[in-house]
């Protein structure tokens with residue numbers, strides 16, 4: 001049903017090419033991301049629970065820009081709204097680089113799909129984290145990540 005995120009990005013790029021066609025562009029985007037409970041609920045996550053859920057991630061990722069340890073994954077500092085594969089000097093997989101070239105940005109919907117099943121969303125990604133099946137937990141995590149760089 002839900003192809004890889006690269007296809008979603010191609011659709012989004014097609015939308016960019018026709019900015020005046022707002023209604024069909026919106027319809028195409030809705031079609032592309034799917035009106036799924038997970039994507040819709042991504043907006044009302046609880047960041048406090050998300051901070052705990054981040055225990056699933058912190059072996060490989062930090063959201064602290066001052067983190068000095070060399071972790072396996074790229075920094076997730078301010079990741080929400082950031083283009084994919086954009087941390088300078090990080091050795092991303094060809095798969096994620098390729099998807100990024102087609103315009104993937106880590107908005108809530110894209111994060112929701114990547115976390116739900118990294119391999120399905122970006123076939124060939126190097127992130128070997130298990131799928132996060134719980135939509136509420138993904139929403140909580142995204143709420144937590146959204147705060148990165150935006151609190152005192």
Ligand code: HEC
Nearest residue numbers: 056057060072073074084085086092093096125126127129
């Ligand atoms: C076993 C290590 C590991 C774990 C655990 C892990 N990741 Fe990753 N993550 C990676 C690696 C490696 C990449 C780079 C993927 C690539 O290049 O294809 C990555 C990439 C990402 C990206 C894309 C970043 C960018 O700059 O484009 C996001 C977002 C992300 N991970 C979020 C998470 C979250 C949230 C969790 C916790 C649920 C998590 N990861 C758990 C290793 C991990």
